[in-house]
Amino acid sequence: MNGTDVQFAICGSAGDGTIAAGDILKRTMALMGYKVIAFDIYPAEIRGFGKCISRVRVTTEQAYSLKHQSDVLMSLNDAHAIPHVGEVRDFGAVIYDNAPIARLPEGGHVSAHIRPMQLPYGVSFRSISDRATGNARGRNIVALGYLAGLYGMPAEAFHQTIANKFATKPQAVTDANVRAFEAGYEAAIGTFKLDDVVMGSPLHRADGARAVMMTGNGAVVRGLMDAGIDCYFGYPITPATTIMERLAVEMPRRGGRMLQTEDEISAIAATIGAGYAGARSATATSGPGLALMAEMLGLGVMAEVPSVVIVSQRGGPSTGMPTKTEQSDLNMAVFGGAGDARRIVLAPTNVEGCYRCAGLAFELAEKFQTPVIVLLDLYLSNRYETVIPPKENPFEPKQATGPQGPVFRRFELTESGVSPRAVPGQAGGVHTITGLEHNELGRPSDQPDNHVAMSAKRYRKLEPATRYPGLTTIKRFGAAGKVDIGILGWGSTFGEILEAMFEAENEGISCSAMKVVMLSPLPVDELEAFFADCRVVLVPELNHEGQLATLVSGTLGRPVVRLPRATGAPMRVDEILAEVRRLAAETAAAAE
Amino acid sequence: MNELLKPVYLEEKLEEIRADGHQDYRSRSLPTWCPGCGYFSMAEGFTLALKKLGRSAEEVVVVSGIGCASRFPFFVNTYGFHTLHGRTLPVATGVKQANDALTVVAVGGDGDAFAIGGGHIPHAARRNVDITYLVFDNGIYGLTKGQTSPTSVLGFRTSTSPYENGDEPLNPLMMLLAYRASWVGQAYAGHPHHLADMIAEAIAHRGFSYLHILSPCVTFDKTTRTYRNLNMQVRDLPSGYDRTDLAAAMGEAMKVDHPALGVFYEESRPTLADVMDETARKAGLSPVPAGGE
């Protein structure tokens, strides 16, 4: 391997500082100029003993997903880390505290589970922290320091990150953490490194642009902010909450308004209310919240009110697995609710896509006067990637609205299907909108011809969305032209698909991958072309039934091979690869 | 000369009405409520109130849910949003958040407000969103042709309580007072002038104002909440009543057999917008808290 490609996993219990350690690690890596993809897994529990894992993949070349195998696992809590020892590759490292204070039963220590090809590093984080800072709370930072020392990372970069992280706390906190880091770092210097994990130097961009690190949710926030969000309404729900939390910080500083509502229904209701009143307004939720919002989204479609709904999916149905990732809300996002309620659904595949989709969602919502759902999942919401921020704000500012002509026909049946729009406060545009079927003036009408015309309008107007400038609605990767295996994917899973596809290419398999960012309306022409090029199309996704497979297969009337996996964890590259290999073999056999 | 007996000359009256202009606040569409419905009273009172307050049509947004009362936006010539069952207040909150300059009036019936939408009221009230909530309480579901509502009286027979309603009706005024609505009043559809005045006062109030409007359902309730009965039951608030006394307001609200008309309670406290402004001020002074991204 030419460049660096190391994935660290830090696992501990909530309260161990696992995520914080991972956070410092990935920020430092980003600061140093590496590309970073990171993903934290939180427990559903508030505190106590839930498992936290922070995975950080550090690369010099572009990576598309986390690797299913980590190079290094650092355990801050053996009980939680033990199940993850297996994810460490052969000749990778497992780092753990070799002096826990509680007596453990047999197998209770992570060392009991280290595979023969993995390399153990027992370090007494606790006692080192005790010595360095006077208490054991800094053991996560000790461990981080140990990691840094073990792999020869520059301590100064970590110092800076630590200082940033504790900027709002007393200086003593920063100092203690730095001491803990240094102590761990020194411990590592005295450790003989046995694994083959190697950190090379980061590559720096020719244009000198500095990458920043963002989560999918963070990128969503940035996108919403850059697109000029006026109002946000939300109700806390994992894994979307961080969007609201960050907006709560950012929006008041820029004149926007963030309101925590009493439930998701009111969140979407207020979002649509604000959208009606001319604001760029958004809400964010997860599957259960989206289920509650379904009725309101229908209203948004019917009343043609712009609104943006960020949905970060998690394990379902019902309360499901709040802290696990899943892509099982596609059906609801695309079809959910009553009636023929076509809306725009975007599913970014990476953090940068989250930024663009969130910002463009406002443009689309405004241009096409419809709710726009940006469909993330926990894995994408919470994963960190290094992103080069655009030099200039790429989003169009809010478009002026206004009535045209003496009689304001809010729902005029135009050729495009998009009607003139006015917002409250504008003279000459007074109108009433409704969730009832209505005529061009917005008056309730259940006449057959009218319903046909209006339904057609609501579908017709969204067609150009698939070609919206600046938005990648669908894209093919890998070999062009005819291939044996096509892999079709969406959302967070597409990173794994790409990794698998490139690996398969390396193995000589004729394959290609396509991501579908716009799930509704579906870019049918491009999909048709892709299907025409592929002997077999494989659709890996994180749900039980294969919802994209059903959507695409149903839409195109073409067979697909499903690879639905709903485990709560991200898709495994090796699993995709295995399926690709199997299909390639079948294809080859069939060809003979 | 007896002025009361003096005949009304139509052309003069029409001229007067045209000059007054309150009919400009009406939409072109005729209200689709049953003839005689008390909701007409609020529609008319609303237009009179807007005229009285001098609000221009385009700066007013009427938000409603689902139900007979919620058809209201179609019948006024302001911006209107006929939303979903029970979701009036959140949508109205959204509209107000988007533009403080708008006069936002939420409108709904008793089912919309207290059954499906009951969960939203406390929050709009406690946040003191500067909107006006007009609830038209006829104690029945009219649009679905006569089922029991949260304010249906005990013993009321409806299509869903064929053996008489046994559920204690809730007391909206007590609820709203408890929720800390900063303006709580009650009016009656049979007293349109008073109703119009109350709507005007409710809209003029800065903060969350709640006006409970007693109205008969002339189609599905021929026995309980009729004009005849209400005419006999309603009363004025006692003389010397102190509208800043929450305990007194509660006391009056408890007298359900003889509902009082008037302003039960009024207080002045920061609105949601005020809080938002204060938040913005604090945000401007503070370092950026970490977290989130």
Add this chain to the structure above:
Amino acid sequence: MNDRPKRTSAEPSRATRGNGRSADTYYSSDPRDIGWVRQNIPCQTACPAATNIPAYIWSIMEGDYGTSYEINREANVLPGVLGRICSRPCETKCRHGWPGNGDAVSICNLKRSAADLKHAGHRITESLYTPSGKRIAIVGAGPAGVAAAHDLSLLGHDVTIFEREAEAGGMLRYGIPEFRLPRDILKVELHNALRLGVELKTGVSIGNGPGEIPLSDLKRDFDAVLLTTGCAAAIDLPLKDDPAGHKIHSIGNVEYGFEFLLDMHRGTPKHVGKRVAVVGAGFTALDCARVARRLGGEEVTVHIRTGEEYIPVTKEEIFEAKREDVRMLGLRTPVDIRTDEDGHLTSVQFVQNRLGGWRDNGRRKAIAIDGSEFDIECDTLLIAIGQKTVHDFLDVEVKLDRWDNAAVDGHGMTSVEGVFAAGDYVRGASTVIEAIGHAREVALGIDTWLMGRERRKRMVRITPVDAPLRERSFDFITPQHMPTEELGQRCKALDREVELGYDDRLAHEESKRCYLCNLAYQIDPDNCIFCRACIDVAPKNCIKMVEGVGINADGTYGSLQETGEWNRVGAIWIDNNECIRCGACFDVCPTRCISISRKEFVTRDV
């Protein structure tokens, strides 16, 4: 009668925020109110005497026949008379008879019942003016003269009536057969009219002849003279080759009906043959035919130029005549009278007509068909084609109009200062009620002229009514038939009254049928919430959403400009022209913004 549903002001607490009203009266001379009454009370408007019909019917409905009688007398001093023989122009205009509303109210019968059924001890109440010292001579004690005398005497003037005949009453006494108008009724009514101090001089002719008083004397002796001599001569029947009909007087058994009746009522015994032909189409013609039946005529036919549908006689009259075996034959005009060698009538030659266009008076033209002459054999011919005024009694020159009637100005004064004229003498042959109505107008004119100012003026009195006075069920009551004498008995005596009059039950039932058009239902737009509950219950298209109203030249309202656009609706308005005063709207109005007031003409001191 006491089982009538009582209406109570059921809505309580009205005084707090309702359209509270206290009982009071408001007088308006606003042309819109005057116009309202004219527009809304078609019976009263149709009545030449402007009888306040709804008011007197309401009194009947309340069981108060006396008051009903008094209300009648305010407009028409002879209710008992007119209740029997009135031509009933009111009934043809009655709102209840409008298309879709059913049949007209039997107004006239009710008028009669007021007179007939009032308490035996009923006392007439009149308001007398202070004596003015003015003296007025009235020539002719027919209905016009009596009516004028009555009014003028009330106004404080000294009135003397000069009557040529032996008794007062004019055509009432001498023209109308007793089976239609019993003479005792007439006598009482005339007495009631004149007993306030009118000096009645009968058997006194005004004229130039011997024993007659010249008009100029009257003019000299009185402050004013009123000529109410009516139409004192029959119109001649023009015959082929004899346009003036001279030969008619020379033929036996041929007589003018007017003179026939006059003679008969003066006491001259009259006879007719078996076959009696009557030519004419008015009350006189029918009276003649019916008298002929009673005098022994077996085959009595009435010959009409047009058709019975178009003649100015009430349907009831035609009906009763037919029941008495009088045959009505239409589309013919007499052109000649045939006689035998003895000069006795043998037959009448008619020419066949066809119907032409409409004439101004609402009747049809009859156009003779050339060469269609035919003969009808008969023993007696009675000609009753109309009467005309005569002026040969005048010794001063009074200008005539183009119909040879006296020409008068707005006050009723002729071209001669101080000489007024009223009734048929001015208007030509018309109905009794027209004569009375006109006479009363002229009486006011005389008073104004005499006193130098208008003392009385017609205004609209507006009084509140708490609740609707009717029930919707009243609208479905069918007209109560007038009981009549058995056919077998009728012709046995000339003075046996045919129509027997309503009893109390019939009168009350019929009275309920009146819409009481004088009740104005009005919505107060200031209190209206535009809920359309009233429209919903309205039995007719009587309540409208309006944005404007047309104003007629006379100040009355034209058509309402309706709109279906909510923001153009200025008011929900009750179209009183459509309104049948059922009261349904009043009952459903949630804000009690509908008021009821009684609007009626009154004549008030200025």
Add this chain to the structure above:
Amino acid sequence: MTESLHYVVIGSGSAGHGAATTIRARDPGARITMITMSRLPFYNRYDLPKMFKGVTDWRDLLAEDPKIYDELGITLRRNSRVVDIDGRARTIALAHNEVIAYDKLLVCTGGGPNVPAILEDYRPLMHGFGTFEQASATVAALPPGGQVVILGGDMIGLDIAFNLLEAGYRVSLAVGEQTFWPHRVEPDERAVLLKSLAKTGLDLIEDRSVVAIEAADRPARRVHFDDGSMVETDIVMPFFGILPIVDFMLGAGIDMERGVLVDPALKSSNDAIWAAGDVCQIWSDVDRDYRFYHGWKNVRVMGELAARNMTGAEETFDTADESVIEVDGNGCIRSTFWEH
């Protein structure tokens, strides 16, 4: 279903490895845990000198493919130090506070370098070669063609010395009592052997005793002798034979002398504990004493024997090779210790 027995083997050297595989062969249902302080899977320490010839990756030193542990169902516990054995409770305690219960325990912890008391203080200044880590550090500390001072000798040290010479380093050997450990060498024999050693290119330092070691810049070490002489060198490596590693089982309640005292069947005084390899002293009926039997072959044999006995056999250790050291025809030293 009866509970399968839990065999715990402490130590992952030849003895432990051989024992574990043997147990597995004889008791397929058994649970087998192997505990070792080593951080690497089983590799042959005798191969470590290859590192001077450029073999630096431990994977090239593995004695077995680590997959066999999975295949054989042997739990390999590395980087785990046993700190106590409770012979009654049949549990062992690990340094990281984990307690493991056993049914039968085999101790084959081998031995650690024997460092004379006088050199104790200089441990940080000396390089070892007992483990891959030590060897790697040693190799890393050596500049090309650098100087090595080997103190003591012993057969392990000599092997390393030869490899160092072969790799082009300069090697000084400060000979002493343990130079030919574990062979028992008669004084005459010793002279021959030393002569032979000198022939190999070793710079023999004789008749001097080390008294101090000093860190310096370049070269990094100075070795001071009792005669006041001083040798500059890059590294110093002590080789004074090995001592059984038994300190962890002082509280086990079994009979020990220097090593664990076992009967010829390799069972200790506790019925559930066996010992094999460099750690055990075996009763010799011949010698009427407990004896150590060092050397790769012996160790391996002991491990397997103990395993067989633990799994029901009743064999005795009676085939021990006598260690032999001699100078062959080419004048080269030949030792049974080195035969593997």
